[in-house]
Amino acid sequence: MSADSLATVRDFLGVELPLGSALAEARAAALATGLKGDLTPTSLVSFSSTGVVALIGPLPSALETAEALGELPGCVVVATDGGTPGATETREVNGRSVPIVFGRPSTIEGFLGKFSITIAREGQDIDLAKSMALPTGYIDVVLDLSREPVLTYEVLPAGYFAPKGDNDAMLAACESVANMRGQFEKPRYVMYNPDICAHGARGVAGCRRCLDVCPADALHSIGEKISVETHLCQGMGSCASACPTGALSYAYPNRADQLNRLRRTIAHFREHAKLAPTLLFYGGDDGPQEITACLSQAPESVIPWRLEELGSVGPELWLSAIAYGARAIILAKTQNTPASVSNEIAREIQQVNALLDGLGWSDRLITMMDMNEGRPLPLGAQSADDQLKTMRVATYAGLEEKRAVLRASIDHLINEADNVPAVIQLPKGTPLGEVQVDKSKCTLCMGCVAVCPAGAILDNKERPCLSFIEWNCVQCGLCENTCPEKAISLQARLLTDSNARMGRRVLNEEEPFKCLDCGKPFTTQSMISRMEEKLSGHRMFQGEGLRKLKLCEDCRVKEMFKA
Numbered sequence: 001m002s003a004d005s006l007a008t009v010r011d012f013l014g015v016e017l018p019l020g021s022a023l024a025e026a027r028a029a030a031l032a033t034g035l036k037g038d039l040t041p042t043s044l045v046s047f048s049s050t051g052v053v054a055l056i057g058p059l060p061s062a063l064e065t066a067e068a069l070g071e072l073p074g075c076v077v078v079a080t081d082g083g084t085p086g087a088t089e090t091r092e093v094n095g096r097s098v099p100i101v102f103g104r105p106s107t108i109e110g111f112l113g114k115f116s117i118t119i120a121r122e123g124q125d126i127d128l129a130k131s132m133a134l135p136t137g138y139i140d141v142v143l144d145l146s147r148e149p150v151l152t153y154e155v156l157p158a159g160y161f162a163p164k165g166d167n168d169a170m171l172a173a174c175e176s177v178a179n180m181r182g183q184f185e186k187p188r189y190v191m192y193n194p195d196i197c198a199h200g201a202r203g204v205a206g207c208r209r210c211l212d213v214c215p216a217d218a219l220h221s222i223g224e225k226i227s228v229e230t231h232l233c234q235g236m237g238s239c240a241s242a243c244p245t246g247a248l249s250y251a252y253p254n255r256a257d258q259l260n261r262l263r264r265t266i267a268h269f270r271e272h273a274k275l276a277p278t279l280l281f282y283g284g285d286d287g288p289q290e291i292t293a294c295l296s297q298a299p300e301s302v303i304p305w306r307l308e309e310l311g312s313v314g315p316e317l318w319l320s321a322i323a324y325g326a327r328a329i330i331l332a333k334t335q336n337t338p339a340s341v342s343n344e345i346a347r348e349i350q351q352v353n354a355l356l357d358g359l360g361w362s363d364r365l366i367t368m369m370d371m372n373e374g375r376p377l378p379l380g381a382q383s384a385d386d387q388l389k390t391m392r393v394a395t396y397a398g399l400e401e402k403r404a405v406l407r408a409s410i411d412h413l414i415n416e417a418d419n420v421p422a423v424i425q426l427p428k429g430t431p432l433g434e435v436q437v438d439k440s441k442c443t444l445c446m447g448c449v450a451v452c453p454a455g456a457i458l459d460n461k462e463r464p465c466l467s468f469i470e471w472n473c474v475q476c477g478l479c480e481n482t483c484p485e486k487a488i489s490l491q492a493r494l495l496t497d498s499n500a501r502m503g504r505r506v507l508n509e510e511e512p513f514k515c516l517d518c519g520k521p522f523t524t525q526s527m528i529s530r531m532e533e534k535l536s537g538h539r540m541f542q543g544e545g546l547r548k549l550k551l552c553e554d555c556r557v558k559e560m561f562k563a
Contacts, residue, residue: 001025005032013306014285015292023300026273030303034265042252044185045230047158049113049140051181054078054128056105057145065145066093069178076132076139078119080104080146086121099132108142108150111231112159112184115139141180143173154215154338155234158186187252189235189308192228197247198476200224201451206478210239210248213311215338237312238344244431244474245454246402250312255405258313259320259398265303266324267393276327277303280377283310283337290334290371298377301327311341315352316402318366319409322356323394330377331368342368351430355410355494358424359417391416407471414496426492431474433492437466437507441487443527444510448479448488458504464524465509471501485530515552517559522552 009017009031017028052074055062059079066075076099083089083102090097106118106125117128117139129138142160144150149162156162159180161173198207201224210226211219218232219239228248240250249255262279269277280302282291295304307313310331318329331349333342345368353364367378394412399405414420426432435448435457444464448457456472457479459465480488495501512521513528531549548556 001029001032005029008032008035013291013304015288015295015304017304018295018300021300023273023275026269027277027300027303029272030265030269030277033268034261034263036264037260039253039257042191042254043188045188045233047112047114047184047186047231049159049180049182049184050074050136051140052076052129052134052136053141053143053177053180054115054117054139055143055145056080056150058082059100061145063091063093063098065143065174066098069174070094071096072178073181074134074140076101076128078103078105078117078128086119086126101128104146105150108160110138111157111229112180113138113140114231115142115157115159117142141177143177153217154340155236157216157232158184158234187235188230189233189237189251189312190228190230190240191249191251192226193247193249194225195247196245196453197225198245198453198474198478199226201453201478202482204451204478204482206451206453206481207244207474207476209242209244213238213242213340213344215340235309235312236338236341237307237309238341241311241314241348242344243402244476249400249402250308252308254400255317255402256398256400258317259405262305262317262321263324263395263398265305266321266326269301269303270325270393273301275301276325277301278328278330278377279321279326280304280330280332281307281310281313282332282334282371283307283312291332293374294332294371294377302330302377309341310337311345315348316405316409318352319355319413320394320405322365323409323412325391325393328365328367328378331366332371333368334371347429351427354426354430355424355432356413358426358494359413359420359496403471410494411498414498420496422496424494424496426494428492429475430492431476432471432494433473433475433490434470435468435473435479435507436489436491438487438489439508441485442466442483442508443485443530444508444524445484445527447482447484451478451482453478457507460509463509463521464512466507467504468507469502469504470495513550515555516547516550517555518552520552520554 009028012035018024019028050073053072054076055065056078057080059082062077062079066077071094079100079102085103087102089100091100101119103119106120109116115138118125119128144162147165151160163169163173200206211221215236216232216234218229220227237250240248266277278301310333321329331345349366349368352366356365369375369378396408444466446459449459454472454474456469458467475490475492480490510524510526513523513525514521528550532546548559551559
């Protein structure tokens, strides 16, 4: 291998790859081949900071830190003790007057260059930056010295530091704070397509998986859609992995680029090493020492693969890697992996392994391990090798649409499996499954059709008929929450017959009820029966009044104006 190829591999992995044996050389060559070509660029998110720092904490600690930081463009101390809340004074620090405001902040919102801090003063919340008449109207950087910081997100905003009494973290924070002045950029990690979002529709709440797993509080509900605050997003990626429709997608690298790189790497290794590789996924800059130690002890058939973050890839990519010929996938978490991210990964692993188990794989192919525990890699059972020897590997190119990738991987694995059952039951919450309709309750009001974000539930313009395409269903729950008769329930599962999965089948249908006067079909008999039942005690619908329910809209108007 050339020095340039080795440098490319080293830069990608962030660690030195052990070399020496023929198998190790084949692994390095496979990575070099897979990494060829440029990634699709993403847009950038910009920050602008003048360097004004707010130090929050006990007054002695804050003044000591202000002195240690030396000359800053601007500094304000928010003293959480030692004075009357809301009171102000100034102290000389390094020959400069430093304003001090007493009291614990009520709220802190924002990010590098744009923090808003509110302090209670005489029963009112005062914006700190505006009360100080700062030119930008914002605090640029926050160094929170409190043992219990104001912000408690798992992933803190850019420009907010909370050492929590850790000396090493404190030194690193002070070094960073001193350089937080100027223009900064980062990639836009996540893209959002509201057209296929299943968060809500017509005032009904649906999916909120992304909101539940974001460790940075970068996602918020805005009615029936969500908003993504790109300045708060740190690229953890669990939102894109959890999103059932693909409305949220990871942008750098995007899904297509990631798949193409993995496909080329796996194919090259299998061809030259005559082995199926195990993939070791790890995130960002986490645990380089742990990864290096792991690789020094792991078989050379283990291919390390650095992700932007561990949660940035999900089931469709894992399944594709198996379809491309990987023996197993290990996701390596460290102490820096947010709990919400590792919990989401664990949930998705359970779902994917249930699917693979249903297809006859005798071992759990997708696993997560804690790199800090120093345990041997869970490489999987020999039976996985036996299956891979006879399986044709997939060759489909990288696709960007999430459900298309998921379908391609599942179809390939089904086609290569033996003795496949007709149905594989999956854990609740898996974004695959059916909608079940209780015909005795359903009135064919079509409310479920109106809210379905994925085109899974459909009506018929010619007659009262509710039909369903199972593959399109993402189990978001909008239809179930919308149904006024509580006639709908969800069942996570996979139909292994592609035609049955993709075909349109009837869930409920009736003969239309025809207007008593003009004979025009306008509703269903079950709807009329339900209305009669609910309105039978109403004084306006006694005797002939009930007849009005059986008239179409036009005839009902005519009835009102009869002499």
